[in-house]
Amino acid sequence: MKILVALKQVPDTETKIKVAADGRSLDPIDVKWITNPYDENAMEEALRIKEAQGAEVVAVSVGGERTREMLRNALALGADSAVLIRALETGDPLSVARHLAAYAQGKGFDLLLLGHMGFGGDNGAVGPMLAELLGLAQATVVTRLELGEGCFRAEREAEGGTEVIEGSLPAVITTQRGLNEPRYPTLKGIIGAKKKPLEELEGTATEAAISISAIALPPARPEGRKLEGNAAAQAAALLQLLREEAKVI
Amino acid sequence: MQFELSEENKMIQKLARQVAETYIAPSVQERDEEERFDRALFDKVASYGFQGIHYQDQYGGSGGDYLSYIIATEEIARVDVSLCIAIGGGGLGGFPIHSYGTEEQKQKYLRPLVEGTALGGFALTEPGAGSDASAQQTTAVLEGDQWVINGSKCFISNYADIYLVIAVTDRSKGLKGLSCFIVEKDTPGFTMGKKEHKMGLRSAVTTEIILQDVRVPKANLLGKEGEAFKYCMQTLDVGRIGCAAQALGIAQAALEHSIKYAKERCQFGKPIAANQGVSFMLADMATKVEAARLLTYQAAWLKQNGRPYGKQAAMAKKFTTDIAMEVTTDAVQIFGGYGYSREYPVEKLMRDAKVHQIFEGTNQIQRIVIAGNLLK
Ligand SMILES: Cc1cc2nc3c(=O)[nH]c(=O)nc-3n(C[C@H](O)[C@H](O)[C@H](O)COP(=O)(O)OP(=O)(O)OC[C@H]3O[C@@H](n4cnc5c(N)ncnc54)[C@H](O)[C@@H]3O)c2cc1C
Numbered sequence: 314m315k316i317l318v319a320l321k322q323v324p325d326t327e328t329k330i331k332v333a334a335d336g337r338s339l340d341p342i343d344v345k346w347i348t349n350p351y352d353e354n355a356m357e358e359a360l361r362i363k364e365a366q367g368a369e370v371v372a373v374s375v376g377g378e379r380t381r382e383m384l385r386n387a388l389a390l391g392a393d394s395a396v397l398i399r400a401l402e403t404g405d406p407l408s409v410a411r412h413l414a415a416y417a418q419g420k421g422f423d424l425l426l427l428g429h430m431g432f433g434g435d436n437g438a439v440g441p442m443l444a445e446l447l448g449l450a451q452a453t454v455v456t457r458l459e460l461g462e463g464c465f466r467a468e469r470e471a472e473g474g475t476e477v478i479e480g481s482l483p484a485v486i487t488t489q490r491g492l493n494e495p496r497y498p499t500l501k502g503i504i505g506a507k508k509k510p511l512e513e514l515e516g517t518a519t520e521a522a523i524s525i526s527a528i529a530l531p532p533a534r535p536e537g538r539k540l541e542g543n544a545a546a547q548a549a550a551l552l553q554l555l556r557e558e559a560k561v562i
Numbered sequence: 563m564q565f566e567l568s569e570e571n572k573m574i575q576k577l578a579r580q581v582a583e584t585y586i587a588p589s590v591q592e593r594d595e596e597e598r599f600d601r602a603l604f605d606k607v608a609s610y611g612f613q614g615i616h617y618q619d620q621y622g623g624s625g626g627d628y629l630s631y632i633i634a635t636e637e638i639a640r641v642d643v644s645l646c647i648a649i650g651g652g653g654l655g656g657f658p659i660h661s662y663g664t665e666e667q668k669q670k671y672l673r674p675l676v677e678g679t680a681l682g683g684f685a686l687t688e689p690g691a692g693s694d695a696s697a698q699q700t701t702a703v704l705e706g707d708q709w710v711i712n713g714s715k716c717f718i719s720n721y722a723d724i725y726l727v728i729a730v731t732d733r734s735k736g737l738k739g740l741s742c743f744i745v746e747k748d749t750p751g752f753t754m755g756k757k758e759h760k761m762g763l764r765s766a767v768t769t770e771i772i773l774q775d776v777r778v779p780k781a782n783l784l785g786k787e788g789e790a791f792k793y794c795m796q797t798l799d800v801g802r803i804g805c806a807a808q809a810l811g812i813a814q815a816a817l818e819h820s821i822k823y824a825k826e827r828c829q830f831g832k833p834i835a836a837n838q839g840v841s842f843m844l845a846d847m848a849t850k851v852e853a854a855r856l857l858t859y860q861a862a863w864l865k866q867n868g869r870p871y872g873k874q875a876a877m878a879k880k881f882t883t884d885i886a887m888e889v890t891t892d893a894v895q896i897f898g899g900y901g902y903s904r905e906y907p908v909e910k911l912m913r914d915a916k917v918h919q920i921f922e923g924t925n926q927i928q929r930i931v932i933a934g935n936l937l938k
Contacts, residue, residue, distance in 0.1 A: 503574055504624045
């Protein structure tokens with residue numbers, strides 16, 4: 314069994330987002346980068362499969378220099394090797410999927426695991442695009458995964474119930490929280506990671522299918538208003554405002 | 563000069579913080595209140611390998627550097643220093659076995675300490691032998707191929723599985739008449755006496771130990787007969803860096819809590835941090851913590867690079883534990899009445915800080931060590 318896990322770095326949810334001067338990207342100052350939380354589920358699933366039945370796990374990311382730190386962490390967690398495909402992070406899912414497909418093509422991966430979407434971007438597109446580019450079966454937003462002889466059975470939450478998807482391997486599976494509880498690395502893992510290979514490849518510049526034209530922060534919340542007077546006066550004023558200003562009643 | 567942590571140091575720092583916040587933090591207050599050591603929690607934390615970071619693979623360690631161990635200790639202490647006593651027990655027990663033990667002793671006793679499957683204890687202090695560790699009353703006599711140990715120890719950390727016990731083997735030789743023995747807790751005649759009820763460090767165990775005709779095989783003598791005092795002094799030298807790291811973690815926590823609280827708590831219509839009287843306190847606290855960190859990391863760096871570190875370790879221990887006391891006291895001050903309440907975290911930090919000025923050699927003893935280094 315050979316498993317590819319695709320990982321992306323995303324801004325920590327606690328980061329205060331600032332728009333860069335170009336108006337189309339994030340200001341990297343003060344941004345703390347973390348592994349996309351959904352990708353952590355993908356990584357964990359790969360490690361569990363490795364522990365249960367043996368597998369070679371390759372962690373792959375498309376990005377720049379800072380991505381190395383995340384890949385080191387993947388090696389510390391238990392990936393056997395890591396690959397950094399150097400490319401500009403343009404926010405174009407198709408270009409990421411093409412890079413991943415070009416890398417995975419012909420390498421004999423039985424399973425390709427990805428988080429179901431990148432935190433923040435929330436496109437949910439790379440996984441399905443990768444499956445299409447490679448012509449593989451896929452199941453997305455998976456909360457339970459079982460592997461059989463050359464086949465898989467996946468569960469995903471559907472409106473009011475659970476959807477079961479069965480297919481043959483190789484396949485692309487995108488993971489959802491709840492699939493598993495991601496682990497922390499151990500000390501041995503961290504120190505052993507230094508000896509594992511972290512390969513770097515030059516990405517082939519593909520033409521972007523989409524580009525981001527502008528990023529804007531949500532408008533600041535208007536300041537609250539304090540109603541004066543006794544309870545009856547406040548209630549009357551509130552009622553009037555709800556009718557005339559907010560127009561909700 | 564290099565002031566950057568290695569990538570490995572940083573990863574270990576991050577892991578220690580995550581593990582401390584995920585597993586240790588939720589029960590800190592409760593364990594302190596109940597004076598309860600939680601072995602299962604120790605097992606969980608130990609499963610990541612913190613106690614064995616700097617030991618080689620052949621003894622079950624991770625083969626990391628000593629600074630990583632110190633950084634991890636600081637991070638765990640930032641959340642709950644009591645647990646560091648159990649984690650560090652592997653160090654206090656482990657260091658001498660690693661340094662002076664035979665290969666057989668290392669495989670049998672060091673490995674479980676490093677792997678965290680056993681807890682270590684270091685039994686030096688006696689009712690009459692505190693700062694003057696040489697005034698030992700416990701004796702060990704060779705009978706056939708067994709050593710028979712008699713005596714009692716006090717203030718010994720951890721309900722350990724493997725103890726190093728210091729005893730007199732030849733009183734006529736004074737300091738050169740002390741020897742060190744490896745004793746398993748289940749050995750007949752070995753019992754734990756009274757458990758101390760302490761001001762701080764309440765979820766770490768501190769007990770009396772009574773040794774009554776405790777027989778251990780000849781093979782359990784550590785190193786050479788008559789050399790234990792030297793081993794103890796070297797063990798305490800290392801232990802002092804760990805002690806400093808613990809105090810550093812406590813001081814760091816006090817600083818973080820204080821900054822947060824001073825920004826949130828409003829009096830006279832503004833956050834208390836807006837008063838220079840308070841913000842200057844924060845500035846002083848932060849400066850002390852930073853200086854203590856540099857001294858502590860420097861001592862660790864000297865050790866891991868094979869340089870003499872005794873003086874720096876004593877300086878780091880003395881300085882860091884003193885500033886931890888100051889910083890935690892200031893933290894309680896910044897929290898006002900709430901700081902004095904057990905519902906808020908800073909009074910515990912103040913209680914936990916105090917003992918660091920006392921054990922691993924009191925801070926008066928540290929001054930003796932430092933002065934001795936200056937005047938030799
Ligand atoms: C929570 C806790 C855990 C401990 N864990 C362990 C353990 O695991 N193993 C172990 O062996 N011990 C342990 N100890 C014991 C600890 O190391 C001793 O308490 C410490 O060495 C001081 O000894 P003492 O308490 O007898 O104080 P004393 O030696 O009686 O000192 C009393 C005071 O006199 C001062 N003083 C003494 N001599 C001098 C001098 N020459 N010049 C100036 N001042 C002096 C001291 O600094 C101190 O202020 C622990 C103690 C505590 C509180």
